Amino acid sequence: MADARSIFVTGLKNAHAMENQALSIMKPQVSRIENYPEVADMLERHIRETEGQIDRLETILSGLSESPSTMKDMALSMGGSMAALGHTMAPDEIVKNSFANFAFENYEIAAYKSLMTVAELGGFPEAMSGLKANLEEEESMARWIENNLRSLTMKFASLKEAGASAKV
Ligand code: MG
Ligand code: FE
Numbered sequence: 726m727a728d729a730r731s732i733f734v735t736g737l738k739n740a741h742a743m744e745n746q747a748l749s750i751m752k753p754q755v756s757r758i759e760n761y762p763e764v765a766d767m768l769e770r771h772i773r774e775t776e777g778q779i780d781r782l783e784t785i786l787s788g789l790s791e792s793p794s795t796m797k798d799m800a801l802s803m804g805g806s807m808a809a810l811g812h813t814m815a816p817d818e819i820v821k822n823s824f825a826n827f828a829f830e831n832y833e834i835a836a837y838k839s840l841m842t843v844a845e846l847g848g849f850p851e852a853m854s855g856l857k858a859n860l861e862e863e864e865s866m867a868r869w870i871e872n873n874l875r876s877l878t879m880k881f882a883s884l885k886e887a888g889a890s891a892k893v
Contacts (some may be wrong), residue, residue: 744779748772750825754809761819781846820878830870841856
């Protein structure tokens with residue numbers, strides 16, 4: 726693979742910024758939830774996992790004598806905050822957030838699968854276990870969102886019927 730090192734390092738920095746974006750999306754969401762404790766618990770858990778994912782990426786980067794990109798981290802965090810804000814006016818905020826989070830987790834899955842391909846073909850086997858750990862956490866979060874979409878939708882509908890529609 727030509728120029729594998731620079732492709733890999735760029736991908737790692739992008740993943741680091743993506744994880745900061747993930748935090749900037751999830752943290753405002755969780756702070757607004759009142760009626761969906763099961764969603765709040767899962768978001769809290771994935772926020773902690775995401776902090777661990779950032780640590781793993783930093784370990785891989787420092788093993789290559791590289792560090793995260795402050796510019797990329799800041800740009801994507803701002804984008805994430807704006808995205809999180811975008812749904813707060815919607816009466817169906819909780820379900821829209823679920824769609825957005827499912828999309829984001831699948832974006833992360835694709836990013837880690839691509840990074841693992843570069844690690845494999847570019848000769849960075851030492852990075853593989855950290856990337857795989859991150860991938861598995863994204864896959865389980867995506868699966869949870871998918872598996873809970875039906876019950877979330879039904880709960881949203883029954884709360885709306887009971888007149889609690891303004892509260893996420
Ligand atoms: Mg993540
Ligand atoms: Fe994630």
